Amino acid sequence: MKIIILGAGQVGGTLAEHLADEKNDITVVDEQATTLKRLQERLDIRTVLGNGAHPVTLMNAGAEDADMLIAVTDSDEINMLACSVAFTLYRTPTKISRIRSANYLMEHQALFESGAIPVDVIIGPEQLVTRNIEQLIANPGSLQVLDFAEGRIRLVAVKAVAGGPIVGRELQEIRGHMPRVDTRVAAIFRAGGDPIIPEGSTVVEPNDEVFFIAAKEHIRDVTSELREVDKPYHRIMIVGGGNIGATLAKQLESAYQVKVIERSYDRCRTLSDMLENTIVLHGSGNEPLLLKQENIENTDVFCALTDNDESNIMMSMLAKRLGAKKVITLITNAAYADLIGDDIDIAISPQQITISSLLMHVRRGDISAVHSLRRGAAEAIELTAHGDAGSSKVVGRRLDELNLPSSVTVGAILRGDEVLIAHGHMVVEPNDHVILFLTDRTQISAVEKLFAVGFGFI
């Protein structure tokens, strides 16, 4: 596929890296020659210098025969205009744009769905991150919560803790513990080793990062097998009242007790106007006195969401020391994500989340959801099985007969409205949505090939 990426920032760069690995023709456009140069040194891509909205730049980038335009520059306006120009001049089939400002998103219907601004897919990183954190807060104990089938099935990552009923035992015992709950453990990540594709006899050890798939309502039960489940959270403290912090507070304030700490007094005023039940505090998240005064030791979740990685990490560690039960930290720099120790429970990477949602649209075949996991090493996808037993290598076969790479597990099947947790003897039917877990992302093309329909199918 020929893809043009506008903007070589963090999202644009990481995206190019992901897609170039998958044998796509990638052209990256940016106004900064140095950024482009650095990217080109690393990756097998083409780069074009110039303003992404200019027709000449787009033409130089090969817009005439491009399959897709992904506009992720810093400016909403350039992104939208570039999509518009590409569509008007070159009829580019798929146009994806990052749009941050809630002002545009509010008029979503009139602006985008009507086609007035030809953007096929809108990516709003702030909204995505906010939603992600919300999920983590709603599912105590989880490290990551990913939705499939509009949230009916979830893939959840949980760190196993000694004392959980299944920890130290074989996975197959889980059925005995909870006969009514159907779940499938998709993968286990153990420190210092390769990811484990679990079998019935696999033993869960403390500190394992366990990915399991289950229906929404069973998440809590399964989590409780692996660790003592935290009580539902009530008190949330958010540091950093930027876009993400403010949106999160707005979403949470009706169900939780929310406090927001913000450094700028003016921003505090704006926040306090905007929020109804949230307590807006003027100060900094790295003042122990302020944190103590606001009862940090009784805080269930502490979210460090400022735009400074270093501050986020330091104040998260401080909050944890002072007694916050759970700490969620926003970290943009992927290098830091590997450094952080036990003090930080969950590190959230905005790019990772943005890229997950972009990948869904870039992938070949009929993919309805893609989630990038463990900093891009693993991936969970939702694929549709088309065709029939004759034209497809999947349909009409038992799951254990599928010729899947060894690093891939089938998590669940979605048949109409029915959610089926995968078991070896199940047979794939046409139009089933199959949820797969890949511990090795490079296997993606093999999977795509497997699901592709032969020539007989139109």
Add this chain to the structure above:
Amino acid sequence: MQFAMAFKIIGVLLILFSTTMLPSLFLGLVANDGSESAFATGFAATLLAGITLWLPSRHMSRDLNIRDGFMVTALFWLVLGLFGAIPLWLAPELSLTPAEAIFESISGLTTTGATVITGLDHLPRSLLLYRQLLQWLGGIGIIVLAVAVLPMLGIGGMQLYRAESAGPSKDRKLTPRITSTAKALFGIYFLLTMACSASYVAAGMPPFDALCHAFSTVAIGGFSTHDASLGHYEQNSVLLVSSVFMVLSAINFGLHFLALQRRNIRVYSHDSETAFFITVIALASIVVCCLLLATETLDLEDSLIHGLFQTISIATTTGFTTQDFSVWPLFLPVLLLMLSFMGGCVGSTGGGMKAMRILLIFRQGMRELRQLLHPNAVIPLKLDARRVQTEVISAVWSFFAVYMFCFVLIWLALLATGLDFISAFSAVVATMNNLGPGLGDVAAHYAAVNESGKLILCLAMLMGRLEVFTLLVLLTPAFWRH
């Protein structure tokens, strides 16, 4: 001439005002009840005075400045009060002293409803109608004052309602021009009056009484055509109709307009002032009813009906009475008098300090408590989900302080005239909040107060109605300097 424009307007107002005496003059002539000469004289004097003020400056046309605004507002009640007193003073059936006539007239125009006249049941209809018309007219004045004048002058935090400022509710500006807004509100006022009198008739009142009481109900006045006030009527339905319309009239007329325009009743529930007002009234009614029952002052039915009616009547500052509530257990009359400090909502015909100001003071108190718990918190004072400016809050506080200060001064002055403690206290509450009936010597009427006392109470009524500052500003030397 500095106040030429103000005089011109007062002249026009006097000319218009003289027509209020015409219906009574007509009634007097038809019934030949002896009051016709009083009304004829009053009409002629008012009309002449009006023309005299208007003629010299009739060609003048200049925008009103802020001083003219204060001047016109204060003079509206003062001058009309004086001229309105003429027929009452001259009417042979009443034999009032000038001070009494002025008291009665100002009490009518400020929609207070305190009276010095006894034997209402035997008075000719012309005089009865005139008193009610005074209240009704005063009510119109209040609406215009509340919507156009006070926000412009920014009295006691009322800049909140300034059309151009981002107030608590951005759609508060009903129509683009102030004259059309005034017309729209007058329409609402007229409509309410008609609906009220029709409901009174349906509840069993004679038509003349129904119209008269509708005038004083919608104006939140409290004048009645009977000495026993609404207690004259035995039907409970009359009291219920009256309760409903008193509450309606004590709600911001702007909201009525919006509700009509959008045909949506939710306008009321979205307004925090109205919600606060209704909550307070409801809670107070429950307390009063329960206490009346518990102390066995009245039986069950009477406790409920009279408890509700009396609470609404006093809390909205209307001042209709059914029972002599001053003989209820002391807690209740004092509670009701305290409620009258709140009065109606902003932009209604009610008196008192207005529910909005009390609500703001209450919220400010709560805010202070939260701030103590979270010293670093940035806590805005919000009204209808919008921040209220600090200047507005401080204006409300100073209004509260000055109101209370004036209250104490007038109380002391009344005590000096020889009135007893409780009568003096309740008389100031009843006049400054434009309520009407008090306790002790002034429970039913004010005839027992001496001449100087009556004049002091006139001042209290004007102060309350003009939101204190409008009157006080006229007394500052700076106002009169060029």
